[in-house]
Amino acid sequence: MENKHHEHHEHHEHHEHHEHNNHEGHETHGGHDHSHHGDFKTIFFRSLVLGIPILFLAPMMGIKLPFQFEFNGSTWVVMILSTILFFYGGAPFLNGAKDELSDRSPAMMTLISLGISVSYIYSMYAFGMNTFIYKNHQVMDFFWELASLILIMLLGHWIEMDAVSSAGNALEKMAALLPSDATLIKEDGSTQVIPLSKIKKDDIVLVKAGENMPVDGLIIHGETNVNEAMITGESLAVKKKVNDSVIGGSVNGFGTIQVKVTGSGSSGYLAQVMHLVETASNDKSKAESMADRVAKWLFYVAVVVSLIALLIWGITQNINVGIERMVTVLVIACPHALGLAIPLVTARSTSLAAQNGLLIKKREAIELADHVDMVMMDKTGTLTEGNFKVMHYQSNHEEVSDHEMLELFASLEQHSSHPLAKGIMEKAEQESVDLKVVSDVQTIAGVGLQGLYNDKQVKITSAAYLDKNNISYDQSLFNELTSKGYSVSYLLYDEMDIGVIAQGDEIKKTSQAMVQTLQSLGITPVMLTGDNENAAKAVARQLKIDHVHAQLLPEDKERIVLDYQNKGNTVMMVGDGVNDAPSLVRADIGIAIGAGTDVAIDAADVILVKSDPNDILNFLKLSKNTNRKMKENLIWGAGYNFLAIPLAAGILAGVGFILSPAIGAILMSLSTVIVAINAMFLKL
Structure with a gap:
């Protein structure tokens, strides 16, 4: 890369960076991070293998479906498969519930865990009673509900995880900007390549042209231009000379420099940026999602209503009827549709x-x-756009046309790879200028470029150079151009101003x-x-x-x-x-x-x-649009639950209506289907 050759860019000088310790600690709220509960796809397919036989062998809330069958010992098969499924397929939800409860914020995971745990425990009780005590199957089990609930919930979570691509690791990418070792200059002047971790403050390192700066430091010998784009986001190379600071991770340009270390590894600027990223991501309050808020209410409603049902039915009938009602309420409260309501919209969105x-x-x-x-x-x-374009160019000499001025400017600039040179070459191409032969082209440190044309010296410089050498130019034009945020360069022929080019970063x-x-x-x-x-x-x-x-x-x-x-x-x-x-x-x-x-x-x-x-x-x-669909789906998904819970508890028992578990299951399936269809209608 050529020398940075237009001094008006000194506004890019690097401000000393301060230790950034003004972080107040923020608590992480609600929200649930599913990522540490394993790979849902794998768990889903393994659980499917366990779940399918259960769906064929166990009745649905006491009703035998047309495709179901049983054989001698099939209840044992169902019990064994259900046990494995509960502890394997249910593990992500049980772990999630543990996290939610330790945060004192029960939500979706707690509600699912409540449903599957009650289904499993009560079904084991029913299995024991039916197998060893009543031989004529009097206690209804919920193995079918356990299997269907775990499978639907795993599917929902897999759809969601799959839809939302995994976040990469910003910190690793940042660390990669720093080289793994550095060239140390020893006291006797010899050099030695050592691992970056061994570099200490006040060491002196050699950075060759084109290398990444291994450390933060001050230049003590040499001049160069540095590309700090990956650090500061600004596309221009920055001129650096003795006593200027450099940032670890930026790219050294054409010059070989010696740098005295002011910060490396954990004390460097890049490390501080990494620290910022890390603390900010830990602090970022995990917004409690809509589904979690609805699930939280469902959880409280289900627990309260089921306990009331246990109490009232237990007193008016007997404890067995009370327990069965309580379990039915908790199983019906389980959010099949709710579990899919959001993931399906997310996937579509x-x-x-x-x-x-x-x-x-x-x-x-x-x-x-x-x-x-x-x-x-x-x-x-x-x-x-982040790339410079010529916004204005004109000749400042009556014997030179604007076109000729651009021609000469480009003939000199073609020897540079500076971002501003790129803009000028693009303009020259658009105006189809003929490039002249300019010989002996060199970079003039801190000024620009110079070369020989017709045995006379041509130079590209900044206004600062003109001021310093008392070369007259149009100050009001310069002020007008810079006030628009443009970068301004001058063309000198035999130390006389013959033209100006202003470049802007196009909006x-x-x-x-x-x-x-x-x-x-x-x-x-x-x-x-x-x-x-x-x-x-x-x-x-x-x-x-x-x-x-x-x-x-x-x-x-x-x-x-x-x-x-x-x-x-x-x-x-x-x-x-x-x-x-x-x-x-x-x-x-x-x-x-x-x-x-x-x-x-x-x-x-x-x-x-x-x-x-x-x-x-x-x-x-x-x-x-997505939020609207999510809300509609939550109303469909949770609406069923909020309605079914009191009916299952027997709120209308006085008029002879109790929601039977089987009807509950059919309504539950229906709400799941409605939710799925609604999600598909999402449009941008």
Whole structure:
């Protein structure tokens, strides 16, 4: 990479980063993380092998179905298979219930566990009574319900896990930015390659051209330009000379430098960003999902109603009738339809999203999107294209046409691989200029490029060079161009200003409409950027964004997100660089732009594959529709349970109506089917 050759970029200078210790501890709430309960797909298929024979051999709530049969000893087969199924297939739910109860927040897992445990324990009691005491099968068992419930719940969880792709590990990707060893310069001047872990503060390391910086430090010898894009998200290479600081993980350009270590390993800047990501992901309050809230109410209702049923039937009839009623209530309370209500919508929503270039990694993101009132966006690469384009060029000499000026500019720039050079070469190609032969081209440190054309010296420089050498140029044009956030370069021929080129990072075509739509939805757009104030405000003015925070480090972005959250806002963050990772994790919903870094993508809950800001609106629209479907499904799924529980308890026994377990089972199946069909009708 050529030297960084336009000094106006000094706004990218690296601010000293501070130790980031201002984390208040946050408790993790509710919500349930299913990931540690094993691979649901494997458990489901193994359980299916155990469950199918039970469904064929055990009656459904006392009724023999047309396809069922029995043989001598079949009750023993059912009992043995049910026992294995309960302890194997039921384990994820029992473990989940243990977690929920230890958090004092019973929800879906507790409700399922209650249903399967009661079914199993009462069925074992029935099996014992029927096999050893009454020979004529007087006690109804619930082995069929146990098997069907475990299978449906495992299927629901597998569908959900499958739909929501596994999150990658942002921390591993960050760690990979640091090389595994470094070249230590010893006191006698010789060098030795040693593992990075052995490098200490104040050591001096040698970093060759093109290598990743192994440590944070100060340059004590040499000059170079450094690509910090993967750290700061800004695409421009930054010029570095003696006494400038470098960040571990950034990429060294053309120069070989010696760096005195100020931080390495766990004390380095990258390690601090990793620490931020880790604490933010632990702190991120696990929003309690809708299904869990409904399940919590169902759990309390079922327990209370079943105890009342036990009491009343136990007193008015006998204890056996009381127990059977209680068990029937608890089994009917089991959320078959509820267990599928959300996963089926999630699966449909996730596949719709994928077809439209949205990858949803966390289900909670969809449910939370309804409450978002702040959308924070990184500038470079999110609202803007992240690649420089020539916005203005003109000759400053009457004998040189604009076209000739561009020709000479490009003839010199073709020798550079700088991002600004790329923009100029693209423009030259569009204008089909003929490139001239410029000889003896060299980088002038801190200034730009120079070469020989027609035996005269040509140079590309910054305004700072013109000021320093008292070369006159149009100051008002310069101010006008920089106020738009452009990068300005001058062409000198024989130390005389003959032309100027201004480049800007183009705003994405869809950014403006997206910002307006957000505002019309009552959502406040906020711009966060590591770029300079001028460039940030210029873009914000064009997009009509009122809230702008510029010259930010990763910890600043993360702190701003936290500040807004502490004020009660639900924050969505959209970004694309390592510097966005902590804020993506900290935000209630983190959205990564697909063209960004792997680290940002892993830290996010949602990925916009097409890097189109408009997809933010598609995500919000999809979330709205998905949430509506989820609510409808919860009403269908749980509505059945809330209605069936008091009927099963015998609330209408006075008028001669008690919901028989068999009718309960049929209604339960019906609500499951309705929920499945409703999920399929979800549209974007």
